[in-house]
Structures are given as structure tokens and as C-alpha cells.
Amino acid sequence: MTAVRLHVRRWGTLLAALSLVVTLGATGASAAPPSDRTSRTEAARVDRVPAPDPQWFDCSTAFGPRTQCGTVQLPLDYDQPRKATTEVALLKVPATDPSRKLGTLFLNPGGPGGSGVQIAAAAPFFLSPALLERFDVVGFDPRGTNYSSNVQCFRNLGEQANALGPLLTTPFPVGDAETGAYIASSKAFGIACSTTGTPLSGSMSTAEVARDMDVLRRTVGDQRLSYLGFSYGSYLGNVYANLFPDRVRAVVIDGVLDPVAWAGTPATAGIPQTQRLKSGEAASKALHEVLARCTAAGPEFCALAALGDPETVYADIIASLKAEPLTIVDETGEPVFVLTHATLISFLLGDLYAPEGYSYVDQDLTLVATLLAAGGTTATSAPLVEKYEALHATAQRSDAFGLGFPYDNSPEAFQSVLCTDGLNPARAERWVPAAARADAVAPGFGPLWTWASSPCASSTWTVRDEDAYAGPFTRRTAAPVLVVGNYWDPATSYDGAVAASSLLPNSRLLSSDSWGHTAYGTSACVTDAVDTYLLRARTPAPGTVCTGDVQPFTVPLGSAERRAAPERALPPVVPPLPGALPRS
Structure with a gap:
């Protein structure tokens, strides 16, 4: 100067x-304009809670080299911090260069219900070395989930399986019988979590997790929060930024949920929460772009193109499966499952979660078309069997002998956050016309996403969190929020990133012409931009658009390059839909 x-x-x-x-x-x-300040009410809630001691211990045997684990007790209700508590589990990977440490980077993998402990343990495999050098990496399991105290809406797994069977085994209902069973199961789910699941089920809103994170920020000694959140973790980051705008150092949200759509408003409460997000439209858009690029590339690059026009082949497959589902058998000829068009849609959604998902779509549709042409009932179909078994692993565990332990609470973990956060129609029957409207806009994928929130019907899911956050999402943060959106994301629509960025006055939108769910790790362009922001508080230039390294049908079939592994693993993102297959 x-x-x-x-x-x-x-x-x-x-x-x-x-x-x-x-x-x-x-x-x-x-x-620069000053940031908004944490409200007096919110500051009083969290600041009077003493920073707890996790009593870190070595857990490298379970989670990998250099990992440290701990647990803390946090208020079940921040309005009554001296009363009931809930246990929250943490995992830390210390900075590799502690002499140059910038602070702590908190991670969340999505869900809701994904494990922050597990994504932090995986950090050495997907985070850049520069981040690992300069930050302690910490993940915590949101209250009610995973290694933290678990929400449990049923007395045992047998009771859970009996109540939730249709929800765990049917991607979305088709026909009167399936629809009736799905509605009954949704109601049973809501009633159970509003009775047996309380009080924890009513204390799992994203706002409570954001409050937990602010207390943990003080626990690790940081003045402001550094955070990288994926998928549903984008909503957690957004809620934190709006509750504690002056406590933001660097917040990255990647794979972004439209926050107003997630929370809902009185005007949109009659629309199911998972329809408001327009994820069905995003998945449909991605699939049909894959089919269009298959057409353009031709049979040398896309096997489906050898069977005819890919769009026509796909339409014929769906029509055939709607008319008569296909029995899939194992290598011995024994029937394993019946492939309905709903099940195929769920497989395709799982495919699209990966950057190389176009090749899985090509493989699956080519295989199904071939099976249909051959009659289908005697052909071996190992890839489809593997997908089915992975997709229904939770249901299979739940059915095993009706045992009450170990208890898999992943269905409750997902719904307790979803239903506590957002407004929804009163009765589960209202999902029937809503799913029909969604199907008209995004065939197959619309109903798949829409039905995911049916347990949230407010007349049966009656437990509430009076301190859940419903907005506004327009607070000016002390530092910019970096919002990352992927054009072809099948779960969190690119429009959600645009919406979130347009609401946050101090934010920067980074766009990515890439594939799969979320963008970090899909190109040096995105990864370097995120790393630079976290390390130096420097955002990319306005209007920056990155291009993913993996693009559909640019490498001939059978090429070794098509099968090459990426330099680093992708973050283990948990998709915001029960049963969908996460990318690996």
C-alpha cells in the first residue's frame, strides 16, 4: 500500500x-458489503453449549492409516441444552504438514443418512494432496445415523421388514395392488417414526445437524467453517451458511439441491418434496442425451446402435416390459427376479450416477433387448443379477430370519431427515396423481423420484422439529460460497445449482459439462477450482464452465482406454434416493 x-x-x-x-x-x-450476522437466537442456541472433547483415539485398524476417531454428546434439542443429548461420532485424518495447517475441512457425502465418518476415512483416496497437507479432514455421522446414536422406528428388523417390504423391494408402484401396498407401507412408516422413533426422529432436521457442525467447528478450534459437501450435503452446507453467515471461511456445495424446493413453501406443500426437486427430469434428460450420443457415435462406439435407432430400441424395451415383465435367471437357469420396467428404470438411474455410466446404460439396454428378442426366460444375465442383488441388499438383510439385530436403520435415517426438513401433502394417496404428473414429464424417472417421499405424508408422519430451517436462503456470507453444478447430473439437477447460487448474494457458480452425480474429481478443471478456493479463498472467474474428462462414446468399444482407471478415486457420494446405486 x-x-x-x-x-x-x-x-x-x-x-x-x-x-x-x-x-x-x-x-x-x-x-465489500458486510456479511449478515448469526441471529441472536441462533447464537444463543449453539454458543452456550461447551465445546465437547471427542477424546480422539487411534482407529486405523478399522478405517485406515492415520485415522483418529471420537464421540461427543450434543443436545437433542438446542433450546434445552442441559437436558437430553445424542451421541455423534467423528473421524479425523490429520494434516500431513501440520506446520502449515490452515484448519479443519469438514466433509459430508450426502444421503441424507450418508456417513461422514466413512467419507473422511476415504479422503486420502479422493482429495488432492494439497488439501490433505493443509487441513485436518473431519467427518461426522449426522445425528441418528451410522456410527452416531441411531434412530430406530421399529422394535427389530423383522418388524421393519414387515412394515416396509413394498418400499424396500419396489422401485415405484405400478397398478392398483402395488400402489395400495405402497401407500399402506408409507403410512406405517410415518406412524412408526412418529411414535417408536421419537424423540430422535423429530430432532434430525438439517438445521440440527448444522448446529452440531458449528459446535464441532469450535471443538476443533476453527474461527470459521471450511466445508465440502456433496449431494444432500449441499443442503447441509446451504443451511449452515444461512444460519451462521458470518462464520463461513470456505463452503463448497457440489451436486446441489434447490433449497427452496427441498424445504417447500405453503404454496408448494401440496407437491411431494421429491417431485419439487425435478430430479426425475434431470435423470430423464441425462438418459436421453446418452441415447442421442449413442446414435451419433454409431455401433463402433455404442453396441445399442447396432440394434437400431437407440431411442426406438429403448421405447420398444419399455413397452415390452410394461406388457409382460421378463424373468431373469442365474447361470444355473434358476429364476432370480422379474424385470419390470420400474426395475429397469432403477437400474438405469444407478448407471447414470457414474461418469462412465453411459457405458453401463449401453450394456444394460443391449442385454435386455437381446434377452427380449430371444424370449428371455432361459438366458443367463449375470450383470442384471448383480445389479438386482446390490439394489435390494437392504431388503434381503431385513428378511433374514426376522432377526432383531444387527439393525439396519438406513431407511429411517433417510426419511427422518427428509420428512423433518420439508413440507409435503397430507395423505399418502396424494402421491398417486403426483406420480402420474411426474411420469408425463419424465417417464419412469418421475415416479421413481416422486414416490420416495410418500412416507412424509403429514397426516401420518406427525413428528415435527419446531426448529427446522425453512429459509430464507439469501444470507450474505462472510466469504463466498462456491456452488458446483453438473449439466448431466441425474439426481441433483443443474437447475438446483443455478437456483442456490442466484439466492446466495455472495456466491460463485462453477458449471461442469460432465457426467454422473456431482463433479469434484471428474476433471482437473473442477478439482483445481475447488482446491484453489479451499486453500486460497479464490473463486473461479464468473461464467467458468469445465468439461468432464469422461464423455460418452468417444472411445471405441473394447478399447483399453475405455477401461482405464482414473488417477484418483471419486468421492464416495451417497445419492439422495433410497435404493439407488452409488457410483464406485
């Missing part, structure tokens, strides 16, 4: 000049 000598006679003039010099020196230009 150039020294300026000011000869003044009055203290008021001197002080004003000095104030101007300090401001210009700090910003290099005119002063």
Missing part, C-alpha cells in the same frame, strides 16, 4: 482518512 501523508487539523478528518486507508488496504478497492 502506498504511504499517504495527510496533514489535518481536526481529529475527525484524520480518523475518517485512516478508516478509508485501512478499508482500501484490506480490499484493494471499494469495501
Whole structure:
């Protein structure tokens, strides 16, 4: 800063000049607008809670080299911090260069219900070395989930399986019988979580997790939060930024949920939460773009193109399966499952979660078309069997002998956050016309996403969190929020990133022409931009668009390059839909 000598006679003039010099020196230009402040109510809730001691211990045997684990007790209700508590589990990977440590980077993998402990343990495999050098990486399992105290809406797994069978085994209902069973199961789910599941089921809103994260920020000694959240983790980051805008150092949200759509408003409460997100439209858009690129590439690059026009082949497959489902058998010829068009849609959604998902779509549709042409009932179909078994692993565990332990609470973990956060129609029957409307806009994928929130019907899911956050999502944060959106994301629509960025006045949108769910790790462009922001607080230039390294049908079939492994693993993102297959 150039020294300026000011000869003044009055203290008021001197002080004003000095104030101007300090401001210009700090910003290099005119002063930035001040950030919004944490409300007095919110500050009182979290700041009176003493920073707990996780009592870190070595857990490398279970989670990998250098990992440290711990647990803390946090208030079940921040309005009554001296009363009931819930246990929250944490995992830390210490910075590899502690002498240059910038602070702690908190991670969340999505879900809701994904394990922060597990994504932190995986950090050495997907985070850049520069981040691992400069940050302690910490993940915590949101209250009610995974290694934290578990929400449990049923007395045992047998009771859970009996109540939730249709929800765990049917991607979405088709026909009166399936629809009736799905509605009954949704109601049973809501009633169970509003009775047996309380009080934890009513204390799992994203706002409560954001409050937990702010207490944990103090626990690790950081003045402001550094955070990288994927998928549903984008909503957690967004809620934190709006509850605690002056406590943001660097928040990245990747794979972004439209926050207003997730929470809902009185005007949109009659639309199911998972329909408002437009994820069905996003998945449909991605699939049909894959089919269009298959057509353009031809049979040398896309096997489906050898069977005819890919769009026509796909339409014929769906029509055939709607008319008569296909029995899939194992290598011995024994029937394994019946492939309905709903099950195929769920397989395709799982395919699209991966950057290389176009090749899985090609493989699956080519295989199904071939089976249909051959009659289908005696052909071996190992890839489809594997997908089916993976998709229904939870249901298979639940059915095993009706045992009450170990208890898999992943269905409750997902719904307790979803239903506590958002407004929904009163009765589960309202999902029938809603799914029909969604099917008209995004055939197959629309109903798949829409029905996911049917347990949230407000007349049966009656437990509430009076301190859940419903907005606004327009707070000005102390530092910019980096919003990352992927054009072809099949779960969190690119429009969600645009919406979130347009609401946050101090944010920067980074767009990516890439495939799969979320964008970090899909190109050096995205990864370097995120790393630079986290390390140096520097956002990419306005309007930056990255291009994913993997693009559909650019490598001939059978090429070794098509099968090459990426330099680093992708983050283990948990998709915001029960039963969908996460990318690996």
C-alpha cells in the first residue's frame, strides 16, 4: 500500500482518512458489503453449549492409516441444552504438514443418512494432496445415523421388514395392488417414526445437524467453517451458511439441491418434496442425451446402435416390459427376479450416477433387448443379477430370519431427515396423481423420484422439529460460497445449482459439462477450482464452465482406454434416493 501523508487539523478528518486507508488496504478497492450476522437466537442456541472433547483415539485398524476417531454428546434439542443429548461420532485424518495447517475441512457425502465418518476415512483416496497437507479432514455421522446414536422406528428388523417390504423391494408402484401396498407401507412408516422413533426422529432436521457442525467447528478450534459437501450435503452446507453467515471461511456445495424446493413453501406443500426437486427430469434428460450420443457415435462406439435407432430400441424395451415383465435367471437357469420396467428404470438411474455410466446404460439396454428378442426366460444375465442383488441388499438383510439385530436403520435415517426438513401433502394417496404428473414429464424417472417421499405424508408422519430451517436462503456470507453444478447430473439437477447460487448474494457458480452425480474429481478443471478456493479463498472467474474428462462414446468399444482407471478415486457420494446405486 502506498504511504499517504495527510496533514489535518481536526481529529475527525484524520480518523475518517485512516478508516478509508485501512478499508482500501484490506480490499484493494471499494469495501465489500458486510456479511449478515448469526441471529441472536441462533447464537444463543449453539454458543452456550461447551465445546465437547471427542477424546480422539487411534482407529486405523478399522478405517485406515492415520485415522483418529471420537464421540461427543450434543443436545437433542438446542433450546434445552442441559437436558437430553445424542451421541455423534467423528473421524479425523490429520494434516500431513501440520506446520502449515490452515484448519479443519469438514466433509459430508450426502444421503441424507450418508456417513461422514466413512467419507473422511476415504479422503486420502479422493482429495488432492494439497488439501490433505493443509487441513485436518473431519467427518461426522449426522445425528441418528451410522456410527452416531441411531434412530430406530421399529422394535427389530423383522418388524421393519414387515412394515416396509413394498418400499424396500419396489422401485415405484405400478397398478392398483402395488400402489395400495405402497401407500399402506408409507403410512406405517410415518406412524412408526412418529411414535417408536421419537424423540430422535423429530430432532434430525438439517438445521440440527448444522448446529452440531458449528459446535464441532469450535471443538476443533476453527474461527470459521471450511466445508465440502456433496449431494444432500449441499443442503447441509446451504443451511449452515444461512444460519451462521458470518462464520463461513470456505463452503463448497457440489451436486446441489434447490433449497427452496427441498424445504417447500405453503404454496408448494401440496407437491411431494421429491417431485419439487425435478430430479426425475434431470435423470430423464441425462438418459436421453446418452441415447442421442449413442446414435451419433454409431455401433463402433455404442453396441445399442447396432440394434437400431437407440431411442426406438429403448421405447420398444419399455413397452415390452410394461406388457409382460421378463424373468431373469442365474447361470444355473434358476429364476432370480422379474424385470419390470420400474426395475429397469432403477437400474438405469444407478448407471447414470457414474461418469462412465453411459457405458453401463449401453450394456444394460443391449442385454435386455437381446434377452427380449430371444424370449428371455432361459438366458443367463449375470450383470442384471448383480445389479438386482446390490439394489435390494437392504431388503434381503431385513428378511433374514426376522432377526432383531444387527439393525439396519438406513431407511429411517433417510426419511427422518427428509420428512423433518420439508413440507409435503397430507395423505399418502396424494402421491398417486403426483406420480402420474411426474411420469408425463419424465417417464419412469418421475415416479421413481416422486414416490420416495410418500412416507412424509403429514397426516401420518406427525413428528415435527419446531426448529427446522425453512429459509430464507439469501444470507450474505462472510466469504463466498462456491456452488458446483453438473449439466448431466441425474439426481441433483443443474437447475438446483443455478437456483442456490442466484439466492446466495455472495456466491460463485462453477458449471461442469460432465457426467454422473456431482463433479469434484471428474476433471482437473473442477478439482483445481475447488482446491484453489479451499486453500486460497479464490473463486473461479464468473461464467467458468469445465468439461468432464469422461464423455460418452468417444472411445471405441473394447478399447483399453475405455477401461482405464482414473488417477484418483471419486468421492464416495451417497445419492439422495433410497435404493439407488452409488457410483464406485
